[in-house]
Amino acid sequence: MKNKRQASLIKIEVINYNNKEFFEKKLQDPEELQLYRKNTTVAWININTVNDRELNNYIGKLYGIHPLIIEDISHIDQRPKIDVFENYVYIIVKMFQYNSEKDEIHIEQVSFILGKDYVISFQEKEGDVFEIVREAIRQDKGLIRGMGADFLLSSLIDSIVDNYFDICDILEEKIERIDEELISKPSQTTINEINRLKREIIFIRKAVWPLREVINVLLRIGAPFISQKTIIYLRDVYDHIIQIIDLIETLQEILSGMVDIYLSSISNRTNEVMKILTIIATIFIPLTFIAGVYGMNFKFMPELEFIWGYPLVVLVMITVSIIMLLYFRRKKWI
Amino acid sequence: MKNKRQASLIKIEVINYNNKEFFEKKLQDPEELQLYRKNTTVAWININTVNDRELNNYIGKLYGIHPLIIEDISHIDQRPKIDVFENYVYIIVKMFQYNSEKDEIHIEQVSFILGKDYVISFQEKEGDVFEIVREAIRQDKGLIRGMGADFLLSSLIDSIVDNYFDICDILEEKIERIDEELISKPSQTTINEINRLKREIIFIRKAVWPLREVINVLLRIGAPFISQKTIIYLRDVYDHIIQIIDLIETLQEILSGMVDIYLSSISNRTNEVMKILTIIATIFIPLTFIAGVYGMNFKFMPELEFIWGYPLVVLVMITVSIIMLLYFRRKKWI
Amino acid sequence: MKNKRQASLIKIEVINYNNKEFFEKKLQDPEELQLYRKNTTVAWININTVNDRELNNYIGKLYGIHPLIIEDISHIDQRPKIDVFENYVYIIVKMFQYNSEKDEIHIEQVSFILGKDYVISFQEKEGDVFEIVREAIRQDKGLIRGMGADFLLSSLIDSIVDNYFDICDILEEKIERIDEELISKPSQTTINEINRLKREIIFIRKAVWPLREVINVLLRIGAPFISQKTIIYLRDVYDHIIQIIDLIETLQEILSGMVDIYLSSISNRTNEVMKILTIIATIFIPLTFIAGVYGMNFKFMPELEFIWGYPLVVLVMITVSIIMLLYFRRKKWI
């Protein structure tokens, strides 16, 4: 067993700290985890995979986690939720990552287990938004080294939520770009992009919305998991989530308005095209008819013999055109 | 009476088990059911019909079920619901079955009666999603053999809910297929399919939505029906239902967006068609008029006599066409 | 006074019963009603009019009903509601009747007064859905003869609600018919019918929706009006109402989808028409122009003298047409 895991063992990262000591290590062997259990320090164990069942089960047994929860960790299609147990709290949060190359927002599920003196976090893959927390611990910035596991969890969720704002900024930029396109040269691509954005925002909203309730429960469960001191920081996170939800709803309403604009701009353009056709056709069809009449080969058409016939007909044609043009001008078509 | 039932008697299946014994049988005679009453084992009685009134009444009397509930079993157009009585709980759940040949999702009503040591399930017809539970009991997989009737019920509902995810996958695939069609070659069939899908999802949502409340009630009624140990499993089922509802709502929003796309793509195509017509008409109608003028048979049309008359007119025509083409190019029509 | 009422006296029907006796009569004189007051039997007094103020007032005094309630009975534009007094309960329910000739759903208001041992029902006119209850009393079917006035009321409301299902079936049939029309030959009539149906359903929903709360109150008020035994039957009625509301909402969503389909089908047809026009015009207008050119009467048009002039021009015309046709084929218009 040990052999075949070797490669992936690097997926376990431990940071252990209190206001005096600090210790960071990438573990080779999950059994080393025992060393960081029941300590006077706060332990943050970060697992960069959710699919290593054996590892999950091992952690489950070590920390006394219910088997259903251990299973939940590897189901990555869940909504944010919180399950409170006697000895630990299980939290699912969604972390976003913007891939600027593919212009895609990737949604990753992060599971947290909060115990009295430890936080275990499970990410789908390496790469996260927690660097700021790691730095704060390493360099003893802010309050984090002097506080408990609850504050660590709060900081981790906070950095995820802060990242939501960045994602929203990207969305806003996209909307602005589409908005300009909508004014200057709307095309089927525009509406497809609007729709793609709409869907993206639906998924983002679905990922953010339930987090509000999660934090709400955290705020209410209190001791022993959440200390009084941490509450105010969690309330701050809560405010940020409300703000994000607000922002997302605003973006959705704006996108809805853009669909209206788009549809009306197509109608307007069709209307423009129709006008041009109508102006040209309405002026020249009658004239062509007149020309046609004097192109008939009847033997007895007295007008054809008149010396002033041709100039007169031309005059009639010019008059008809002018009347038509005046009519269109009065209609404000030209 | 016994004679005419003979054929359908096979509709009763009994599985009787505890952590030591296991027994499975298809009953010929409903009166055998008495043997599985008031036992130290958990009895799961599965009835593969809802229309055998006599059988239902017999079961009703044997287990002391209220006549109204017995009647409810055969009304298959109900919403999921839960009725809690002193000695038993009555639950209606909707089970989906995808018929890949007809490309239809069939909704079947399943009624459960949960007593202290038994679960009776009524299905509209044979064929269900419970095989996984039967196998778990037969092979003593998981916790099921060591737990009570409440856990059996929870497992049965769980397998129904797991099946919902499969149905949602099918719907997502359909949406993706329509989505491609929408981009490549939208037609009236596309919108009809979108609408058909919308309706299917309406029915599915109506079948799933009330289940949330059903499980909620189950979670709250507690003893003697639901043991503390089962609660966490029910909570898991509850989370899945929330997730399904979330998913269904997302699909609905996506479908709404697709209608917008469809309508705008028709408008766009009409606009395209109009442009072509207008370009052709606007170029050739004036030219035809010019040709018409010199087709007139007036005696005195000096131009007709000019040697350069014809080439000049052709030149004028070419000039007019070029001007028109430049105009259309500036309008970005061509 | 007595004289002028003679004709309408037949509007009072009394059914008096307990588990031993049964008595049914159409009364000539409202004063006979006194005989059925304060009895050991359950009295059901059915009044087939709401406008006989004198009769209403008489009943009001006889049974001690508040004058405001007596007034309410003759206001037939009310929503379903329930008013609970010390000695009686006042309930308004909406009864539907489908007139197949006019293809109209008529909504009739029925008022119930439930006392300890009597139910008084007021209908707008003769003709109701209560025959099934009358038969049950007459022939001692089911539990009704052995139970109190509360059960009678529950049965009456139940028969009204059962009728809602029939009405919904009629609506569903209509929707199916329109649905076919929508696919085969949509016209302005189709949308008008959709709209008519939408309105009908709005009115039906408004008539059904508040009944939910009415039954809810009935379920909660308990003794002395509602016995424990009746509760389960009322809960059944409640479930039916929820189901009807669910069904109505589903129908509304389906109708909304149909409007989309309709609008898109018009757009599609306009698009089709435009394509035909454009194909014809785009092929023939250039050809006509070419013909026009050689119809000009210039003295010096060398082509006209060529022997191969005419066949060459015809060749050019055929080539132009073929190019156009190929272009339209590539665009998948033909």
Add this chain to the structure above:
Amino acid sequence: MKNKRQASLIKIEVINYNNKEFFEKKLQDPEELQLYRKNTTVAWININTVNDRELNNYIGKLYGIHPLIIEDISHIDQRPKIDVFENYVYIIVKMFQYNSEKDEIHIEQVSFILGKDYVISFQEKEGDVFEIVREAIRQDKGLIRGMGADFLLSSLIDSIVDNYFDICDILEEKIERIDEELISKPSQTTINEINRLKREIIFIRKAVWPLREVINVLLRIGAPFISQKTIIYLRDVYDHIIQIIDLIETLQEILSGMVDIYLSSISNRTNEVMKILTIIATIFIPLTFIAGVYGMNFKFMPELEFIWGYPLVVLVMITVSIIMLLYFRRKKWI
């Protein structure tokens, strides 16, 4: 000061009554109001203006009303609301008046102050819907003379609410008229009227909706302001308001449906126009082309010499037309 008020003094009307006496007067001098304070009778003081600050302040001091409330009286853009104080209750209600000449619904704000033995009402201007209450007091009709100030308030609000029903009738008539127009000859005016009606209903709903909560509070505050006897009358008013809200929502839904009908009828008409154009163009453009071909002046066009040339061409033209007509018939355009 007294001088300049002289003219407007007529704005104060006092009705003073109990079950024995009745007294009605239009006051010249606000100071006379003191006579009607703290009496054994019920005093109804009606002020036909809201802008006489001095008068308002005087009344405020006389009855011990909070200055903020006195200010509120003259702000006529408020929502219906209720403020409960120790000695009095302040209520704002909206009264509608239909001006049949301008076909406008005017919304007027009425403020009530309910004390233990008085009601003060402030109207924006003369003219109200309270005449029925005045008559009831004058002629001792109904219960009003035997009851307290709470019943007077209830009657006043009731007469305002009854008036809402009349307004709704007017709206319904308008909708019916527009509905006919929509079927027979829809024009831009129709949609403008629909929109105007929609706005009117928005304002009406905003004026009615909060009244529900106002009455709800009145029903709950109880003694000393509202006696048990009055409760049932207030409950009746409450039911009426619910009914009105219901009605207004129904009207809104109907109007929404009408917009759909209108838009689809324009699309249909455009479709009709397009069909006519296409039929004519598609038949005659090819024919004109044929005629054009034989109008060419080529020297060598053998067909021109044929004796049967002309009739044959005419035959071809007729055949083409018939084929086209058959095609259009098959498409059900004609």
Add this chain to the structure above:
Amino acid sequence: MKNKRQASLIKIEVINYNNKEFFEKKLQDPEELQLYRKNTTVAWININTVNDRELNNYIGKLYGIHPLIIEDISHIDQRPKIDVFENYVYIIVKMFQYNSEKDEIHIEQVSFILGKDYVISFQEKEGDVFEIVREAIRQDKGLIRGMGADFLLSSLIDSIVDNYFDICDILEEKIERIDEELISKPSQTTINEINRLKREIIFIRKAVWPLREVINVLLRIGAPFISQKTIIYLRDVYDHIIQIIDLIETLQEILSGMVDIYLSSISNRTNEVMKILTIIATIFIPLTFIAGVYGMNFKFMPELEFIWGYPLVVLVMITVSIIMLLYFRRKKWI
């Protein structure tokens, strides 16, 4: 440090008052703020910047404000919110400013810290709507000098909310202007303006909506922050906010209706254009065809020889035109 702040020191304004004294000063040095701490007067400290971190931190320490709150002050993208602490209350409100030159509504965040005897307000920049409060304090108008810091806060929020009404007036004027444009000459600009207004209103609603809850919390927290006397003034502010929200929702509904009007007016105009084209084309295309027929050069066309040929053809042409015109008149196109 002191040097580089010199310029911005003018950003601190202090007003100190009670019912006897009054004192107003623009501070050079934040340390002077200590003088206004723990006094028997009410101190209003207004800071005209949110970005001077040092100043914020200084104030935070001086008044014992939690560091998170101090950070919040400079985050200007927050929603209105309230945080209640043991010794102070933190409130965020949005203040609007209409820039008539750019025709833009600027939203500015104002943070308030309410202590027992002080209010600190932080504005993004100079320029506010509080002049009316300053004047009231300076000239001892109204109650303000006799009341506490809670009343000061209430007055400040009130002046912000009063300003909302002005903004709504501006919005209403804009809507009216667009409304006229919509009737007289709708263009793509119109829909763009409608959309711009829609967005503006979305942002305004988002800024106002949460304030309702903020005031609600203020009303409930009571002593020691809010005295009984101030409650009624806060309730008044609360009513105003409800009114504003109501108004904003009404404006949104009106704007939605305007989009419908706009879309239908484009459709109508396209319809008009189509009619003109169809009328002209339908009349002249057949006539041109007839002329074309007699322009054919067949040797043997007997009609050409007839003396009455030409007048007869003209007659036929006139007849055809008249029939067409009558047809269009019957269709009410002309």
